[in-house]
Amino acid sequence: MKKMIFLTILALGLYSCSSEDVATDAINGNELAKGKGNSNSGSNLGDYNVDVQVNADGSLWTYTITRANNKAKNLSHFIIDLGNCGDESASFVNIIYATVNGAPANLSPSEGAGTGCDPQAITTNFVKVNFEAASSWVLVIKFDRGYYEYTNAATWLKAGTSCNQGVSIAPGCPREEYCSFSQGFFFANGSFNNGASASWVDGLTIGGVTYTQAEGNQIWNIDRGPGGNVMLNAFFQLGAVRLSGVEAAVQSHADVIEAYFAAKGNVFNHLNAGGTAFTLNYDAAVFAAGSAIGSYIDANHCN
DSSP: EEEEEEEHHHHHHHHHHHHHHHHHHHHHTTTOOOBSSSSTTTOOOGGGEEEEEEEEEESSEEEEEESSSSTTTOEEEEEEOOOSSSSGOOOOOGGGEEEETTTEEEEEEEESSSSOOGGGGGGGOOEEOOOOSOOSSEEEEEESOOEEEEEEEEEEEEETTEEEEEEEEEEESSSSSOBOOOOOHSSSSSGTTGGGGGGGTOOOOETTTTEEEHHHHHHHHHHOTTOOOOOHHHHHHHHHHHHHHHHHHHHHHHHHHHHHHHHHOSSSGGGTTTTTOOOOOOHHHHHHHHHHHHHHHHHHOOO
16 A cells, blocks of 8 residues: 555656646747657747848848857758749849858758748748858858848748748848840840940850850841841840840740750851851740740830
8 A cells, every 4th residue: 555655646746747847848938849859959039140231232141140049059941031022022043152151052942841941831932041050150142133121021940840930131122123135235236335245244155055245246147037037036035134134034934945055056156157047946935935035125125
């Protein structure tokens, strides 16, 4: 009988301790989710400070993330909602480069597996950055144009078993309207005098081939026949938005033309010494893509 009384007291004592531990965990924000992990595996939004700096033209964004709590866990992912200006929002394709603590960053436009953050519940336009263990993290993102600051963008910090959603400053609307110069601006004879040469400094790469301004001009000046060769028109339309830096606005059409010329090879080498005309096989999808880009340029032509 004494043994039974002792065991009962011991069981009550263990239950009391266990209940107290759970209550303490709940107060600390470390309650366990669906029985996975333990009270030391979670994290809280308040464990980290996020400081955002933007350069003068709005194209370079620096996120410095430090531990507010010296026991805070290492971050594994940082996700930023980019969809803060409707159709003119920044997107993954507008990112020229990114670094984390000085090394090339591992970026993705999708969540992938294992973060548990579910940004897709709010937006499909976001960038996920993978982090390695460090004392702090400096994320630098360079965009292809400047953006105004949007002060209430959704962000997610993944550390341990927790993904904590908060808000931060992120790219909003572009500082300048998207616009494109026409194909003639870049390829016609006048392109050497109208300022287009500044956009040709690194050449124009289409289909894996990089062309100089002189080569682009020679391609333009071949006999394209009445109305021009429609496949070459698509080449010039893609070149115009690519050199104007607004390809992302017509990306799906650009991809169609890019694939076509990647299969055809070097257009300039198709020209013989006399510069006579040559033909490219007609492709309805390429024609449609070039026409769509032409319509975009007409509606968004740079003054």
